[in-house]
Amino acid sequence: xxxxxxxxxxxxxxxxxxxxxxxxxxxxxxxxxxxxxxxxxxxxxxxxxxxxxxxxxxxxxxxxxxxxxxxxxxxxxxxxxxxxxxxxxxxxxxxxxxxxxxxxxxxxxxxxxxxxxxxxxxxxxxxxxxxxxxxxxxxxxxxxxxxxxxxxxxxxxxxxxxxxxxxxxxxxxxxxxxxxxxxxxxxxxxxxxxxxxxxxxxxxxxxxxxxxxxxxxxxxxxxxxxxxxxxxxxxxxxxxxxxxxxxxxxxxxxxxxxxxxxxxxxxxxxxxxxxxxxxxxxxxxxxxxxxxxxxxxxxxxxxxxxxxxxxxxxxxxxxxxxxxxxxxxxxxxxxxxxxxxxxxxxxxxxxxxxxxxxxxxxxxxxxxxxxxxxxxxxxxxxxxxxxxxxxxxxx
Amino acid sequence: xxxxxxxxxxxxxxxxxxxxxxxxxxxxxxxxxxxxxxxxxxxxxxxxxxxxxxxxxxxxxxxxxxxxxxxxxxxxxxxxxxxxxxxxxxxxxxxxxxxxxxxxxxxxxxxxxxxxxxxxxxxxxxxxxxxxxxxxxxxxxxxxxxxxxxxxxxxxxxxxxxxxxxxxxxxxxxxxxxxxxxxxxxxxxxxxxxxxxxxxxxxxxxxxxxxxxxxxxxxxxxxxxxxxxxxxxxxxxxxxxxxxxxxxxxxxxxxxxxxxxxxxxxxxxxxxxxxxxxxxxxxxxxxxxxxxxxxxxxxxxxxxxxxxxxxxxxxxxxxxxxxxxxxxxxxxxxxxxxxxxxxxxxxxxxxxxxxxxxxxxxxxxxxxxxxxxxxxxxxxxxxxxxxxxxxxxxxxxxxxxxxxxxxxxxxxxxxxxxxxxxxxxxxxxxxxxxxxxxxxxxxxxxxxxxxxxxxxxxxxxxxxxxxxxxxxxxxxxxxxxxxxxxxxxxxxxxxxxxxxxxxxxxxxxxxxxxxxxxxxxxxxxxxxxxxxxxxxxxxxxxxxxx
Numbered sequence: 001x002x003x004x005x006x007x008x009x010x011x012x013x014x015x016x017x018x019x020x021x022x023x024x025x026x027x028x029x030x031x032x033x034x035x036x037x038x039x040x041x042x043x044x045x046x047x048x049x050x051x052x053x054x055x056x057x058x059x060x061x062x063x064x065x066x067x068x069x070x071x072x073x074x075x076x077x078x079x080x081x082x083x084x085x086x087x088x089x090x091x092x093x094x095x096x097x098x099x100x101x102x103x104x105x106x107x108x109x110x111x112x113x114x115x116x117x118x119x120x121x122x123x124x125x126x127x128x129x130x131x132x133x134x135x136x137x138x139x140x141x142x143x144x145x146x147x148x149x150x151x152x153x154x155x156x157x158x159x160x161x162x163x164x165x166x167x168x169x170x171x172x173x174x175x176x177x178x179x180x181x182x183x184x185x186x187x188x189x190x191x192x193x194x195x196x197x198x199x200x201x202x203x204x205x206x207x208x209x210x211x212x213x214x215x216x217x218x219x220x221x222x223x224x225x226x227x228x229x230x231x232x233x234x235x236x237x238x239x240x241x242x243x244x245x246x247x248x249x250x251x252x253x254x255x256x257x258x259x260x261x262x263x264x265x266x267x268x269x270x271x272x273x274x275x276x277x278x279x280x281x282x283x284x285x286x287x288x289x290x291x292x293x294x295x296x297x298x299x300x301x302x303x304x305x306x307x308x309x310x311x312x313x314x315x316x317x318x319x320x321x322x323x324x325x326x327x328x329x330x331x332x333x334x335x336x337x338x339x340x341x342x343x344x345x346x347x348x349x350x351x352x353x354x355x356x357x358x359x360x361x362x363x364x365x366x367x368x369x370x371x372x373x374x375x376x377x378x379x380x381x382x383x384x385x386x387x388x389x390x391x392x393x394x395x
Numbered sequence: 396x397x398x399x400x401x402x403x404x405x406x407x408x409x410x411x412x413x414x415x416x417x418x419x420x421x422x423x424x425x426x427x428x429x430x431x432x433x434x435x436x437x438x439x440x441x442x443x444x445x446x447x448x449x450x451x452x453x454x455x456x457x458x459x460x461x462x463x464x465x466x467x468x469x470x471x472x473x474x475x476x477x478x479x480x481x482x483x484x485x486x487x488x489x490x491x492x493x494x495x496x497x498x499x500x501x502x503x504x505x506x507x508x509x510x511x512x513x514x515x516x517x518x519x520x521x522x523x524x525x526x527x528x529x530x531x532x533x534x535x536x537x538x539x540x541x542x543x544x545x546x547x548x549x550x551x552x553x554x555x556x557x558x559x560x561x562x563x564x565x566x567x568x569x570x571x572x573x574x575x576x577x578x579x580x581x582x583x584x585x586x587x588x589x590x591x592x593x594x595x596x597x598x599x600x601x602x603x604x605x606x607x608x609x610x611x612x613x614x615x616x617x618x619x620x621x622x623x624x625x626x627x628x629x630x631x632x633x634x635x636x637x638x639x640x641x642x643x644x645x646x647x648x649x650x651x652x653x654x655x656x657x658x659x660x661x662x663x664x665x666x667x668x669x670x671x672x673x674x675x676x677x678x679x680x681x682x683x684x685x686x687x688x689x690x691x692x693x694x695x696x697x698x699x700x701x702x703x704x705x706x707x708x709x710x711x712x713x714x715x716x717x718x719x720x721x722x723x724x725x726x727x728x729x730x731x732x733x734x735x736x737x738x739x740x741x742x743x744x745x746x747x748x749x750x751x752x753x754x755x756x757x758x759x760x761x762x763x764x765x766x767x768x769x770x771x772x773x774x775x776x777x778x779x780x781x782x783x784x785x786x787x788x789x790x791x792x793x794x795x796x797x798x799x800x801x802x803x804x805x806x807x808x809x810x811x812x813x814x815x816x817x818x819x820x821x822x823x824x825x826x827x828x829x830x831x832x833x834x835x836x837x838x839x840x841x842x843x844x845x846x847x848x849x850x851x852x853x854x855x856x857x858x859x860x861x862x863x864x865x866x867x868x869x870x871x872x873x874x875x876x877x878x879x880x881x882x883x884x885x886x887x888x889x890x891x892x893x894x895x896x897x898x899x900x901x902x903x904x905x906x907x908x909x910x911x912x913x914x915x916x917x918x919x920x921x922x923x924x925x926x927x928x929x930x931x932x933x934x935x936x937x938x939x940x941x
Contacts, residue, residue, distance in 0.1 A: 102723035138719025285723040
């Protein structure tokens with residue numbers, strides 16, 4: 001009897017950078033991202049966080065889900081797909097936008113790059129090809145392709161990120177404005193560089209073909225060393241993400257296509273993204289639901305300063321005796337010297353400065369236990385570097 | 396509101412012809428549902444324009460003079476279940492609607508000489524059935540009386556169902572299901588079982604004669620894609636019978652061909668002030684701020700209206716005229732899955748004499764003749780069609796309207812009007828190579844049942860589902876626009892989010908056979924759609940059934 005390989009992939013794939021990444025990954029601490037394994041921490045998350053906030057950090061973003069839309073109708077197609085006006089997105093620019101279903105529930109918050117007049121790249125948090133294909137019915141000239149893992153993608157974060165790229169040979173990269181895309185060369189390898197502002201830092205995304213990937217990684221690591229460059233893992237990235245107050249798919253909100261219960265998905269307003277919904281543009285999926293207000297807004301995302309010294313994910317939130325919500329993301333913030341949390345609450349009027357109590361579940365010496373912690377509602381973001389949008393002066 | 400006043404002021408003086416540039420409501424398509432809807436709207440005081448791409452009204456329920464020799468129907472050849480209320484309200488008889496024959500009986504033949512006839516007269520039906528099987532003759536009235544209970548229960552469900560989103564609300568559901576609530580507990584259980592069963596299984600429980608079973612099953616499968624052994628066909632049969640309940644004439648043949656009905660409807664509508672514009676092909680709907688503002692016709696002409704009611708099929712209305720760009724992805728998805736492929740080909744033959752079908756007596760000639768000797772015969776054909784092949788055996792429904800109405804053709808000429816069931820919409824390899832074959836096969840089948848027919852044939856025409864689709868402008872050429880299956884019934888007809896004659900697009904309504912209670916010539920979709928539009932006008936709603 002022969003063994004038949006299952007149609008799905010068993011285990012996780014290494015990214016093309018794996019051989020190089022393993023050398024730096026002294027902690028041997030890996031985490032799943034899509035079908036790939038990536039480092040959670042390389043050596044110490046404190047150092048990695050420090051690199052992002054004070055020097056420069058480099059991350060392997062290859063597993064992020066990417067789709068490419070090409071064709072004359074790609075603009076109209078995307079305009080119907082997402083809530084922001086895609087006609088305003090110029091060639092060589094990028095933006096973040098929610099995309100919704102017919103009830104106005106958020107499916108995902110995606111990044112769209114207009115690579116060329118009729119070529120777009122869409123970076124999503126989860127796979128959604130059936131949705132994208134069905135949305136293309138009626139648009140004659142648009143081709144949609146899943147290009148996840150096709151190119152190797154690096155993230156470069158921190159004040160020295162621009163300097164690192166310049167030293168690596170990407171000439172004139174300092175002229176790239178936030179949310180702009182350009183074509184550069186690093187050690188003879190053609191790369192596409194986008195200035196993103198991710199994590200609230202000066203940040204770049206570098207895309208190279210697989211054959212060049214290890215070369216580019218080596219080069220960046222070598223030239224960045226004097227600037228304090230370190231490879232950074234998912235843990236440090238997630239800390240910075242929470243400090244910026246960005247919502248993570250599957251953690252702070254459930255995508256409408258993934259939700260099993262009808263009341264779980266959230267509207268853009270509930271996620272604080274209503275400014276990204278353009279009611280003046282042409283029709284998009286969900287617009288009628290927004291106009292007719294058929295979908296209720298039940299919840300609100302808030303930011304919390306918490307007492308205590310440990311992250312308190314999934315803690316229940318009480319206002320007085322009333323249970324009003326749950327903590328969705330939580331971490332120690334080295335910048336703020338406090339535990340910070342993102343939470344979803346049912347009270348939409350909750351204002352900054354309101355004191356709340358958290359009921360944190362924990363297990364203490366094999367006994368289930370819980371502790372009560374005080375917290376205060378604060379503004380989002382918790383922290384954001386002024387360098388994120390700063391103009392870079394030429395060398 | 397302001398937009399419309401502005402539009403109306405601007406466009407009214409510029410109208411290039413006798414027609415105005417703006418109306419309260421525009422009805423797309425002058426089929427029976429479109430005209431009925433328009434007549435009711437005009438009756439409520441609205442300014443209504445009906446446009447149709449063809450040069451005459453009637454849509455799929457009309458007849459035409461073919462080759463200057465005879466009048467035949469390319470679409471429906473029997474008026475089935477025209478609502479008595481509609482006929483009364485619109486005074487259709489005053490406007491010329493008359494029948495040469497009401498309450499047609501059904502005669503089924505197997506080609507071998509056996510025949511069975513059943514219809515309104517129970518005594519006569521039993522007599523005929525007893526020739527096949529005395530057991531069946533006894534069972535027949537029991538079966539019919541029982542089914543009558545369930546048919547009655549269903550007639551209440553012909554009224555507009557509650558929205559799918561209200562399916563959990565007992566108040567909304569219980570009004571609609573009033574008829575079912577009046578059944579006792581055992582009957583309710585039986586009702587649910589019947590609705591989910593195949594017509595074949597149920598008939599097997601009552602009868603032993605294959606010919607009788609096949610004949611009774613025929614009404615559950617005609618026009619659709621399912622075979623008598625497929626689940627849900629019993630519901631289709633009961634639904635069809637329930638549709639006939641609303642008409643006192645049941646199956647009837649109008650005097651002067653199907654056009655009599657179309658012309659009566661047009662006159663009734665025009666009498667109420669409806670403007671009718673033929674040869675007006677709607678290119679697209681005009682939209683402003685995601686709302687319908689009118690139609691644009693061939694030749695860049697715009698006609699404005701605050702509300703547009705379409706009797707075209709849902710796919711054409713929403714996918715072609717409105718366009719997916721104005722719809723949510725979910726709606727487009729549902730429309731994509733809509734089953735609209737037609738299964739019936741039409742054949743008209745002119746004969747210079749009367750064909751004698753084996754087994755039929757003289758007074759059977761004018762009735763509805765079915766060629767469907769066995770349920771498995773139909774089942775095999777449906778299987779072939781499912782895989783886009785021509786069936787080896789043809790299931791047919793035949794009417795010879797000239798028996799009662801000699802005016803339709805020249806003296807001593809007869810017309811055989813046949814529906815050929817289970818012909819694929821697009822057979823493997825295209826119709827070009829199959830059409831000839833189908834015609835031969837149909838003629839063979841008819842000649843087998845009526846040996847003298849072949850010698851009498853003077854001429855004839857055959858239209859495949861795809862030809863009917865392009866002739867009538869309906870996607871797929873389906874009789875009922877949208878197949879009568881359980882997943883496309885009631886609050887899911889045509890799609891969730893577009894039930895109750897609303898569409899997702901504010902100001903756009905549906906009134907065709909693709910809406911509840913579906914196809915046939917009942918006129919109920921048109922009537923209920925008009926009620927919806929009138930209600931919305933009074934409450935100043937814009938529709939948009941999300």
